[in-house]
Amino acid sequence: MTMPNLSGTVPSLGDFDGNELLNRAIVAYYDDIAAAAGRSGHSRSATLDIVHDLYLKLSARPEILRDKRSLKSYLCQAAVNLGIDRFRKESFEARLFSGTEEEAQAVPADNASPDRALEIEARIVVLRDAIAQLPARRRAVFILHRLHQLSQDEIAMKLNISRNMVDRHLRRAFAHCLDRLMGAEMELSTWSWSR
Numbered sequence: 001m002t003m004p005n006l007s008g009t010v011p012s013l014g015d016f017d018g019n020e021l022l023n024r025a026i027v028a029y030y031d032d033i034a035a036a037a038g039r040s041g042h043s044r045s046a047t048l049d050i051v052h053d054l055y056l057k058l059s060a061r062p063e064i065l066r067d068k069r070s071l072k073s074y075l076c077q078a079a080v081n082l083g084i085d086r087f088r089k090e091s092f093e094a095r096l097f098s099g100t101e102e103e104a105q106a107v108p109a110d111n112a113s114p115d116r117a118l119e120i121e122a123r124i125v126v127l128r129d130a131i132a133q134l135p136a137r138r139r140a141v142f143i144l145h146r147l148h149q150l151s152q153d154e155i156a157m158k159l160n161i162s163r164n165m166v167d168r169h170l171r172r173a174f175a176h177c178l179d180r181l182m183g184a185e186m187e188l189s190t191w192s193w194s195r
Contacts, residue, residue, distance in 0.1 A: 019062050025071040026055055036076035040083040045164075050082045057082075093174045097146070123184060130180035134173055137161075141169040142177075 026033070030051065037054075038047040054075065058064060068074045131139060140159065144150045145166075152170070156163045 019059055021065055021071075022055070022058050022062050025065070025075060026051075029072045029075055032072060033075050033079045037079035037083045040080065040087065042083055042086070046086065047083075050079055050086060054079050054082055089175065089178065090171075093171075093178055096178065097174055123181060126180050126184040127177060130177045131173075133180075134176060138169045138173050141166055142173040145170055 033054070034047050034051050037050040038044070042050065058078075065071065065074070131142065134142060137159070141155055144155045144158065145152070150158065152163055152166045155161075155166045159166075
């Protein structure tokens with residue numbers, strides 16, 4: 001099968017199966033997509049992660065590519081949007097997981113109602129389960145950093161891995177925990193609206 005002309009009119013999904021069209025478009029426009037994702041200030045490795053995430057999202061639903069006038073424009077804009085989402089998520093994570101345990105305990109209680117106390121307990125259970133679901137190395141890095149308050153350099157030396165790997169484990173652990181907490185929040189809000 002010959003390579004489609006992706007620069008002009010986009011072939012319909014009838015010409016190629018959706019994943020084949022996506023694969024060919026990613027190969028043809030990889031550098032442009034990465035450049036678009038990187039323009040928002042992400043590191044090279046984060047940019048490549050964004051392109052990978054874009055591919056995974058689209059490969060799960062290749063019909064999205066149907067009737068797009070320009071695959072290149074669509075893929076570049078989608079990468080930019082994912083980059084913005086990543087910045088927002090990282091900013092939220094930084095606020096969520098910043099500070100020490102002592103600082104968290106110093107925040108005065110708001111005399112939570114029994115319902116609020118149950119919600120907090122549910123979140124703690126979700127967070128514990130999320131941490132337990134992490135791969136062993138990632139869980140160890142997360143626990144050493146959050147509970148034992150070791151620096152990333154100390155963790156790298158202790159586990160004999162690079163500092164970049166420690167950073168990657170922490171980012172992915174935070175993202176996993178955050179996803180689980182946000183999913184639980186959605187379930188709680190759906191449940192409370194249905195009462």
